[in-house]
Amino acid sequence: MDDASTLIDVKEYPDTEVQKNRVLTLEEWREKWVDGKIGFHQEQGHQLLKKHLDTFLKGKNVLRVFFPLCGKAVEMKWFADRGHCVVGVEISELGIREFFTEQNLSYSEEPIMEIPGAKVFKSSSGNISLYCCNLFDLPRVNIGKFDRIWDRGALVAVNPGDRKCYTDIMLSLTRKGFRYLLAVLSYDPTKHPAQTVEERRNGWP
Numbered sequence: 001m002d003d004a005s006t007l008i009d010v011k012e013y014p015d016t017e018v019q020k021n022r023v024l025t026l027e028e029w030r031e032k033w034v035d036g037k038i039g040f041h042q043e044q045g046h047q048l049l050k051k052h053l054d055t056f057l058k059g060k061n062v063l064r065v066f067f068p069l070c071g072k073a074v075e076m077k078w079f080a081d082r083g084h085c086v087v088g089v090e091i092s093e094l095g096i097r098e099f100f101t102e103q104n105l106s107y108s109e110e111p112i113m114e115i116p117g118a119k120v121f122k123s124s125s126g127n128i129s130l131y132c133c134n135l136f137d138l139p140r141v142n143i144g145k146f147d148r149i150w151d152r153g154a155l156v157a158v159n160p161g162d163r164k165c166y167t168d169i170m171l172s173l174t175r176k177g178f179r180y181l182l183a184v185l186s187y188d189p190t191k192h193p194a195q196t197v198e199e200r201r202n203g204w205p
């Protein structure tokens with residue numbers, strides 16, 4: 001995908017009024033992790049990614065793979081185990097720590113100088129780096145360009161008003177020959193009631 005307009009057409013559904021209240025704050029995301037309300041997490045990983053992984057990798061070695069809004073996605077380990085370099089961003093420090101603990105990976109942490117209060121967690125093997133910060137602050141840090149982006153539960157979790165900024169950041173992180181794989185549901189919001197903030201707090205669609 002080479003063009004931002006093919007990434008997502010934010011004008012696809014003019015009645016985005018229906019969705020405008022679907023807003024979660026960063027604090028609410030952090031609370032979800034603390035309360036264990038992480039129905040979005042898939043312990044076995046995404047089965048379609050598993051099925052199409054070789055096609056996605058296109059036989060290449062040592063790719064740089066970006067996971068926006070990564071949570072503790074087990075797929076990060078799949079790529080690292082194949083020798084690729086994984087970078088993720090996640091606002092919940094708890095989620096990041098759970099990733100390393102559950103995957104039996106030792107890690108170190110250090111502050112991100114460009115973003116006060118933020119940290120980066122790195123696997124001891126050196127090929128997984130998870131930035132604990134707001135995705136929208138990430139452009140302040142030079143994390144390089146990527147060959148692959150796996151976007152599951154990321155674009156869809158961004159508040160509708162932030163989608164343009166989100167896609168701009170994603171495209172700024174890509175390099176020649178990149179592949180961007182997006183797992184998403186397309187639906188007409190006028191035919192389905194929007195979730196209330198309370199419903200979204202309690203789980204995942």
Ligand SMILES: C[S@@+](CC[C@H](N)C(=O)[O-])C[C@H]1O[C@@H](n2cnc3c(N)ncnc32)[C@H](O)[C@@H]1O
Nearest residue numbers: 029040041069070071090091134135152153157
């Ligand atoms: C729906 S979950 C998806 C997690 C992961 N991609 C997966 O497939 O399991 C969205 C994640 O993004 C995190 N998040 C939400 N907004 C964020 C932001 N602006 N910056 C960084 N992380 C964010 C949440 O804490 C949550 O873990």
